[in-house]
Amino acid sequence: MSKNENPLPTEQVSCEICMKEIPASEAKSEEAAEYVMYFCGLECYESWSKQDKEDSESSD
Numbered sequence: 216m217s218k219n220e221n222p223l224p225t226e227q228v229s230c231e232i233c234m235k236e237i238p239a240s241e242a243k244s245e246e247a248a249e250y251v252m253y254f255c256g257l258e259c260y261e262s263w264s265k266q267d268k269e270d271s272e273s274s275d
């Protein structure tokens with residue numbers, strides 16, 4: 216928790232939901248079938264997670 220961030224350039228990734236660019240080190244990632252998805256935060260992660268759930272539970 217230092218004020219000095221990592222001096223090395225961090226890899227930027229895009230949030231799967233809102234497309235916001237975030238450092239890979241801060242992103243929440245989820246390994247999908249063939250690639251890794253990144254989320255800027257819990258909100259986006261949950262919204263993706265919900266989507267996925269709704270999809271598989273649509274047979275109500």
Ligand SMILES: [Zn+2]
Pocket residue numbers: 230231232233234235254255256259
């Ligand atoms: Zn997001």
